[in-house]
Amino acid sequence: MSINQLSTPSSSIPLGQSQTHPQISSNGNPTITINTPLRPIKSESGFEFPAIWSFPPFFTLQPNPSTLNHQLELWRTLVLKWAKYERVFEVNVDSIEIPAVFENKRIKRRLLPPSMRRLFQAMSKNGEAAPDPPKQDTKYLIYWKKPEEWGDLIHTWVMDNGLNSSIMTFYEITDGDLSHTTEFYELPTSILRKALESLVKRGKAQLLEGKGEIGEGVRFL
Amino acid sequence: MRKGPGLSALSRQSAYSNSYSTLSTSISTQQIASLTESLESFKSTLIEFSLKHKKDIKDDPAFRFQFQKMCSTLGIDPLVGSTSTKGSGSGGLWGMLGISEFEYELAVQLVDICVSTREKNGGLIRVDELIHKIEKLKNGGKAMEGEGGITEQDIIRTIKILEPLKSGYKLHTISSDRYVRSIPNELNTDQSILLSLAATTGGRLNRREIKAQTGWNDDRIDLGLRDCVMEQGLGWVDEQCSNEGGGEIRGDVWIIAATVLDE
Numbered sequence: 001m002s003i004n005q006l007s008t009p010s011s012s013i014p015l016g017q018s019q020t021h022p023q024i025s026s027n028g029n030p031t032i033t034i035n036t037p038l039r040p041i042k043s044e045s046g047f048e049f050p051a052i053w054s055f056p057p058f059f060t061l062q063p064n065p066s067t068l069n070h071q072l073e074l075w076r077t078l079v080l081k082w083a084k085y086e087r088v089f090e091v092n093v094d095s096i097e098i099p100a101v102f103e104n105k106r107i108k109r110r111l112l113p114p115s116m117r118r119l120f121q122a123m124s125k126n127g128e129a130a131p132d133p134p135k136q137d138t139k140y141l142i143y144w145k146k147p148e149e150w151g152d153l154i155h156t157w158v159m160d161n162g163l164n165s166s167i168m169t170f171y172e173i174t175d176g177d178l179s180h181t182t183e184f185y186e187l188p189t190s191i192l193r194k195a196l197e198s199l200v201k202r203g204k205a206q207l208l209e210g211k212g213e214i215g216e217g218v219r220f221l
Numbered sequence: 222m223r224k225g226p227g228l229s230a231l232s233r234q235s236a237y238s239n240s241y242s243t244l245s246t247s248i249s250t251q252q253i254a255s256l257t258e259s260l261e262s263f264k265s266t267l268i269e270f271s272l273k274h275k276k277d278i279k280d281d282p283a284f285r286f287q288f289q290k291m292c293s294t295l296g297i298d299p300l301v302g303s304t305s306t307k308g309s310g311s312g313g314l315w316g317m318l319g320i321s322e323f324e325y326e327l328a329v330q331l332v333d334i335c336v337s338t339r340e341k342n343g344g345l346i347r348v349d350e351l352i353h354k355i356e357k358l359k360n361g362g363k364a365m366e367g368e369g370g371i372t373e374q375d376i377i378r379t380i381k382i383l384e385p386l387k388s389g390y391k392l393h394t395i396s397s398d399r400y401v402r403s404i405p406n407e408l409n410t411d412q413s414i415l416l417s418l419a420a421t422t423g424g425r426l427n428r429r430e431i432k433a434q435t436g437w438n439d440d441r442i443d444l445g446l447r448d449c450v451m452e453q454g455l456g457w458v459d460e461q462c463s464n465e466g467g468g469e470i471r472g473d474v475w476i477i478a479a480t481v482l483d484e
Binding site (some may be wrong): 039056108109112 | 340341343425450451454457458459460461462470472473474475477480481482483484
């Protein structure tokens with residue numbers, strides 16, 4: 001099916017080559033040029049955003065259900081990869097400061113809060129995120145490692161360092177001198193609690209209530 | 222057989238068993254020889270048959286299906302085997318029929334890529350993107366360089382091989398770009414025109430531009446864009462462009478197959 005019957009100005013444009021520079025014309029706003037092919041972009045911190053991140057409709061949740069499915073899958077993968085790279089543990093959907101992954105300033109597109117909610121709901125369903133506190137849809141924890149995985153990591157570290165004889169406070173685990181080099185350094189308390197709870201469930205730890213100035217503690221078994 | 226009494230019975234016994242085993246060996250040797258012979262003749266008959274009906278096998282899907290059924294009943298894989306006979310190179314029976322292993326493999330990979338990208342692009346993919354992805358697949362994730370590359374002609378031939386399967390793999394030329402469509406759903410004229418427009422803009426379809434190019438009224442534009450997005454899954458909506466208007470679909474529509482993504 002060849003359809004070159006358009007006798008329009010478009011035929012004077014070099015046809016369909018990847019070198020074309022389509023313009024996003026906008027009323028009032030200065031024109032943004034999108035250079036194709038769309039390429040992956042490296043952020044200042046060195047994270048590489050995939051080419052689709054420069055595709056303007058990527059930031060609008062798609063009305064076609066099967067396209068949407070695919071789109072959410074791409075977003076989920078991207079958010080997990082990004083959060084892991086940047087060590088992001090929490091996202092507030094309504095925050096004025098938009099996390100880098102959700103906004104592409106070059107093409108002036110962002111994932112709007114309702115779309116972000118939808119994405120995090122999808123991620124929560126997959127165990128890749130969780131609303132924290134539960135039963136609201138603004139603040140989410142991002143599980144680029146699942147709580148059980150954090151639990152295992154901490155447990156191994158404790159055993160390797162012979163810390164299992166003493167009781168440790170939450171702070172010591174995530175912010176203590178010994179944990180500076182660990183992956184769970186500065187892990188938010190909410191994730192730490194879930195990680196430790198998973199250890200308790202498996203009989204590998206015991207939680208101790210805090211008394212007075214001393215915060216909560218944990219004994220590893 | 223009765224053993225019988227006495228020492229002599231023992232040696233008689235061993236003599237018996239000796240001659241029995243000789244007999245059995247000679248019988249099985251004979252059987253194997255005759256079996257080999259009949260297999261040989263069967264093979265050559267099968268080859269003769271497939272060569273004689275080459276055209277039917279290639280052109281008539283029903284006939285080919287029966288032929289394949291026959292082969293599988295007999296436990297013969299038409300893709301492997303008799304490289305020694307007739308020396309048609311690789312690829313067994315199919316090879317003799319002019320479908321080489323390379324083409325067969327290419328067909329499988331082409332289908333693989335088309336099916337796995339369908340959710341994203343609605344079953345429409347640019348030939349060069351397809352080639353790039355197949356080469357990556359062949360090369361274990363890395364882009365291929367220089368020799369051994371796949372040409373557009375290879376793709377065209379492969380599509381022809383797939384044609385009898387009636388799965389709807391078709392080559393389309395839109396503007397000057399070639400696309401493979403992997404869904405038997407026909408594109409109507411308006412959609413085709415929209416695609417040819419998108420091919421000149423890197424994929425973006427904007428109402429005002431469509432109007433300027435085609436002179437269609439708003440309803441026709443809306444319907445065309447709606448079909449691209451909702452029916453075909455070819456288009457992605459960008460609601461954050463600052464172009465006002467639109468019916469069911471608001472904003473610009475991007476035909477992702479016409480956008481070059483360097484992945």
